Amino acid sequence: MRLPPAPACGRRWIRWAAVLVALLPLVRLAAAPAPGWRAGLAREAVTPPAGLWMTGYAVRTRPADGKAQDLWVKALALADPAGNRGVLLTADLCAIGREHTDAVAAELQRRYGLPRSAVMTNVSHTHCSPALAGSLGPMRPIPAADAAKTADYTRVLVRRMVDVAAAALERLAPADLAWSEDEATFGINRRENAEKDVPALRAAGKLKGPSDPRVPLLAVRDRQGALLGLLVSYACHNTTLALNEWHGDYAGSAQAELERRHPGATVMFASGCGADINPNPRRELAHVEQHGRDLADAADRALAKPLRPIVGGFASAWADVPLTFSRQPSEEEIRTAREKDQPNKEMHQAWADLVSERQQKLGEAAINYAYPVQTWALGQVTWVALGGEVVVDYALRLRRELGDNAWVFGYSNDLMSYIPSERVLKEGRYEGATSMIPYGKPGPWSPGLEDKIVQQVHVLAAQVRRP
Ligand SMILES: [Zn+2]
Numbered sequence: 001m002r003l004p005p006a007p008a009c010g011r012r013w014i015r016w017a018a019v020l021v022a023l024l025p026l027v028r029l030a031a032a033p034a035p036g037w038r039a040g041l042a043r044e045a046v047t048p049p050a051g052l053w054m055t056g057y058a059v060r061t062r063p064a065d066g067k068a069q070d071l072w073v074k075a076l077a078l079a080d081p082a083g084n085r086g087v088l089l090t091a092d093l094c095a096i097g098r099e100h101t102d103a104v105a106a107e108l109q110r111r112y113g114l115p116r117s118a119v120m121t122n123v124s125h126t127h128c129s130p131a132l133a134g135s136l137g138p139m140r141p142i143p144a145a146d147a148a149k150t151a152d153y154t155r156v157l158v159r160r161m162v163d164v165a166a167a168a169l170e171r172l173a174p175a176d177l178a179w180s181e182d183e184a185t186f187g188i189n190r191r192e193n194a195e196k197d198v199p200a201l202r203a204a205g206k207l208k209g210p211s212d213p214r215v216p217l218l219a220v221r222d223r224q225g226a227l228l229g230l231l232v233s234y235a236c237h238n239t240t241l242a243l244n245e246w247h248g249d250y251a252g253s254a255q256a257e258l259e260r261r262h263p264g265a266t267v268m269f270a271s272g273c274g275a276d277i278n279p280n281p282r283r284e285l286a287h288v289e290q291h292g293r294d295l296a297d298a299a300d301r302a303l304a305k306p307l308r309p310i311v312g313g314f315a316s317a318w319a320d321v322p323l324t325f326s327r328q329p330s331e332e333e334i335r336t337a338r339e340k341d342q343p344n345k346e347m348h349q350a351w352a353d354l355v356s357e358r359q360q361k362l363g364e365a366a367i368n369y370a371y372p373v374q375t376w377a378l379g380q381v382t383w384v385a386l387g388g389e390v391v392v393d394y395a396l397r398l399r400r401e402l403g404d405n406a407w408v409f410g411y412s413n414d415l416m417s418y419i420p421s422e423r424v425l426k427e428g429r430y431e432g433a434t435s436m437i438p439y440g441k442p443g444p445w446s447p448g449l450e451d452k453i454v455q456q457v458h459v460l461a462a463q464v465r466r467p
Pocket residue numbers: 125237275389
């Protein structure tokens with residue numbers, strides 16, 4: 001039986017249907033998530049009210065007077081094409097302890113199934129930021145009447161860090177990642193160059209000691225090319241200012257300057273290994289603005305270069321290196337710290353209380369410390385995140401040994417003390433020995449820590465790197 005010919009409108013409908021069927025694969029392709037990275041960014045101000053105690057300098061005698069600049073917690077969440085996720089949290093804080101970064105990571109594990117290794121925390125080490133409960137306790141003992149305010153702020157901060165990381169994870173959307181680097185030179189080796197001599201030494205090209213001028217930059221763009229975020233790193237103490245007000249120091253000024261230059265972008269700062277590096281000049285607001293602009297200029301120069309696209313996947317690894325302090329303090333040392341009339345007497349007394357309490361609680365085990373080392377692979381780039389105030393020798397050595405695609409962060413995940421290299425440990429002085437007092441540690445680290453840490457980095461870097 002023959003079918004009657006379709007009316008003209010029916011034939012047109014059939015032709016359109018055929019065209020639609022032919023286009024279907026293209027439609028499906030366009031609707032499917034594009035293969036590649038996804039990224040999400042989030043931020044929240046965590047500026048405390050006036051009246052909380054600050055940390056970073058032992059000499060402060062009163063709580064913060066107020067705010068000169070906001071302090072921020074920011075997060076960058078990343079997901080690779082296979083769905084492996086990680087989140088980097090940066091904070092305008094001087095120090096944060098392991099118990100708090102672990103608490104953040106535990107909550108993110110509960111909500112999102114992220115392993116501990118996939119959560120990275122870095123603080124800028126600004127010295128115009130609040131003391132947190134349990135961090136750098138003896139540096140500036142907090143009067144008992146004010147301790148509850150610090151404890152409350154610390155609890156709120158941990159919740160905010162979780163919220164910001166969660167917001168970044170919820171916003172994951174297709175993105176392109178690329179990196180580059182440039183240099184900034186306001187960071188000077190503070191062990192080798194007296195602050196007052198720096199201008200003359202700099203002018204004569206006679207600055208001494210190692211430093212790390214590199215400013216690595218990660219750029220996050222959406223698929224239309226709009227800049228969503230930047231991560232900038234530099235290895236230099238965030239100690240331009242010694243205000244009695246909240247301020248992010250040069251890292252805070254650089255973030256604000258870059259966010260002004262790139263409206264809509266979230267700009268994050270991660271500390272490199274700048275424990276023995278100081279900005280110069282310092283102490284005036286004009287200086288912090290100058291350093292902020294210098295770092296922003298370096299980031300913009302890096303951004304103007306042909307960026308290297310990050311291609312590949314995400315992987316993360318974590319290990320605690322068993323380190324030891326070289327000795328327990330003697331009863332005589334503890335008694336002297338309690339009784340001697342000396343500068344920063346309260347700090348020495350607080351150190352004595354802390355180390356003797358730890359000794360009583362843990363006995364011989366009081367000299368042990370679980371030191372966190374973390375690595376991330378972002379495609380061909382390797383991030384190494386080390387705990388503590390890490391001296392520049394580690395970054396220079398690891399970059400030499402791991403190659404130019406390695407970024408090395410200090411001030412990550414736990415701020416337990418300075419982390420001297422073997423050279424700095426032997427030389428002693430503040431970064432090698434005496435800073436253990438404000439950090440409430442029993443004594444200097446045992447020799448051998450540099451090789452233990454570096455060997456662990458190599459093991460973890462091999463785990464995350466792909467052939
Ligand atoms: Zn420091």
